[in-house]
Amino acid sequence: MSPISCQGATSITTFVIFLCDKIEPALRKAVFERTAKDIAEDMKSKFPDFRGNRANLEVCILRYLAEQENFAYFKQYLTSPKQFFQSYIEKQVKSHCLDESRRLRMFLHSCLESFYGNILSAVSLSTQIVKDRKDREDKISLWLDEFCGELAEVINLPRSDLKGIEHQEVTDIEFLSSAMAKALIDLTDRLMKELADADMSSFSRQPHTIADMSSFARQPHTILAEHFSGCWEKCPFCGAVCSNTMQNHDGDHQLVFHRPQALRGYTWWWTNHLVIDICSSLVASDCSFKFPGLPWIPFKTYRDAGPPFSTWRILPDSSMQAYWKWFVSRFRTQLEALYNGKFQGKGEIPDSWQRITKQEALSELERR
Template sequence: MHQAFRKASDPVIYLGKKRDDYFKTFQTFCQGATTVAIFADFLASKLQTAIHQAVYTKVCLDIADLMQNNCQALNGNREKLEFHILKELAAKQNFQAFQMYINFPKQYFEEFITNSVYSYCKENDNLKTFLNTRLRGFQCLLLKAIATATSKTKDIGGSVVMWLDEFCSQLGGELQLGRQELKAVEHQEIKDIGFLTESVTKALENVVESLSKDFQKTSLKDIEHGMSNIIDILIEQLCGCWEKCPFCNAVCTNTIPGHDGDHSVPFHRPQAVTGTTWYKTNYLVTDICTSLVASDCSIVLSESNKIPYKRYRDAGIPYSQWSITADNSSLKYWQWYVAYFRENLESSYKSKFEGRGNIPDTWTKIKKEEALSEIGKRLTSNS
C-alpha cells in the first residue's frame, strides 16, 4: 500500500517516468522546430505506440472470431471439439497420446486448441490483411477525432488544452492513449488551430505509413503474445467443467466451471482404460460404470469398506457428486480402443484381459471408421 501510494504521489518518480517525454520536447526546441511541429511530433510518437498495440489486440480478436466460424474443430461446442479430438487420436493411433487425453484431459484439450490455432493461421495466412484493415480503421477514427476536436475548439475559440481534451474523448476506449500522457505539450502557445490540425494530420499519415511498412514484415512469431490471447479466448469459450468420473475418467460435459448440481457424462468408458481390476485379481474391468451401478458388484475402498455400486454415492466425495444412470449405454469408440490397444493396456497396468475381464469378440470386430461414424451421427443429431 505504501509503495503504491509513493509511486503515485512522489514527484521524483513521476518526473523520472516523464523524462523521455520532456527530453523529446526540449530536443525538438533545440533543433529549431516550430511549436506546432513540436506538438504534432510528440502526439504522433504517442499515437504510434497506441495504434500498434490496438491493431494487434483487434487482429487477435478477428482471428479468434474467424476460427470460431471457419475451423471445424473450434466452431461448435465442447462436445464437437471432443469429437475432433477423438478423431485425431484415432488417426494417430498413439497409445501415449490416448493416455494423456484420458488422464490429463484439460491439458490435452488446451494443447489441441493451441495446435489448431497455429495450424489454421499457417494454412490461412490473412495476418497482413487483418493488420492493414485494422490500421486503416484506426486512421479513420483518428481523422474523425481530429476533425471533431478542431471544430469544437474553433467554435468557442478554445485552447490546445481543450483540443486535447476533446481529441482524447473522441477516441473512447478504442486506443490506450491516456490524457495524462499528453500533459507535456498541453501548455504550448498555439493560436492557429487550423495549422495545428494540418500538422497533426500530416504526422498521422507518417505514422500510418511507417506502421504499414512494419506490418508487411510481421509474422505469427511477432504476435506471439497475441496468439496466446487467441488461445485463451477459445479455451475459455470451449471448455467448461473438468471433473473426471472417479471410475472411468470421463470428463463432465457441463459447460460451466464450478456448476451447480451433479457432474455427468452421456457415455462412460470401460474401466480398463484407467487400469481398474477386479478385486483380488489382475483382470482388467471391461464393464462400464452405467452397467456396474445396475449390478450387484461392490466398490472396494478397503478390506473393511465395500459399498454396493447401486449405492455408489455412499462412498462420499467424489462419488457422491456424480449422477450415473443405470443402463447399458456405451460407445463403440471405447470398445474399439480397448480391443485395439489391448497389449498396451496390459503392459501399462501389468494386468490381463482374462477371466471376468475378457474382451468380448464383438469389440475386436469394430473398425475405427465405424466407431468414429457412431460419434459423428450422434453429434449431428444433437446439433
C-alpha cells in the first residue's frame, strides 16, 4: 500500500481508522484464544473430573456411564474410548459455559476488557516515549515501533502491516493518543455487543465473517483434552486402553486392570459362549487362543502371535474390577445381542457377579 498523506486532524483521523481496522481482527482473535485457554483452566480448577490424570478422568467417566445406565453410551466408550473421552469433555465444557449464568459471555468480556487495558496502556506508553523526541522527525514511525513492541506478547499485530501509515505527517502525538483512546472505546463497545451473542457453536466453525463469531483457533475442550493425552492403544484381547501417559512411548503397552474378553465379543472356540475371563488371568492358565490364519497359541506365550499381541506386557493377575462384573451382569442381554453370543458354558456368569450392586461397583472403583 502506498503511503497516505493528509494534514492535521484529518491525518490523525485517517491514521486512527487505519490502525483500529488492523487492531480489530487481531483483538478478536486474541480474545477468543485467551478465552479458550481460560475456560480450560477454569474447568481444571473447579471440576474434580479434570484435576487429576487420565486415570482419574476415566474413573469419572465410568461413574457417569453407570449413572446413565445407557448401553449405547457404554458401546461408544468401549469401541471408541478416545472419541468418547473427547465428547465427554466437550459435553462438560458446554454445560459449564452455557448454563443460566452465561459463563461463556463473562469469559469473553473479561478477556476483552483485559486486552483493552493492554492496548490503552500501549498507546499511553508509546506516546510518553515519543512525544518529546526532538531528535526524530519520523515520530509516527517511532510511535508505531513502540506501540507494536508493547503489544508483541498480547496480540498479533505485525509492524509490517502498518507501513501504509508510518509516513503520516502527525506532529501532535498527544492529540493522536486521545483520538486513539476514544476510538478504542468505540471498538471495544462494538466487540462487546458481538460477544453478547456468542455461543459454543463459535468453537466449531471456521471464521468467515464477523457475524460468525467463530475465531476460536482451538476449542477449549480440545485444549482440555490435550491435558489428558497419552497412549490410546487398546489391548488386543479385551480392548482396555494402555495406561501410559506418553504417546509413542518406549517399551510395551500395559495397564493395571484388564476386562472380560466378552467386551470385545470373544467366544470360546467352536461355541458361541462369550469369554468372561480377563487377559491377565488367561496368561496364567493352560488355555490357548486362535485367530484366522494363525495356529493355536498358548496364552502364556501370547507374544508369539506377533503384533499387536507382542507389543503388550500382560502380567498374570486374576484381579477383576467389580465394575465390569456388574456391567456384564446388568447388560447381559444387550451384550449377547450385540455379539450374537451367550453367557453359557464356560462363559456362565457367576451368581456372585449378579449380586454386585452398582454402588458397590462404584465404591470399589473410586477406592483404587
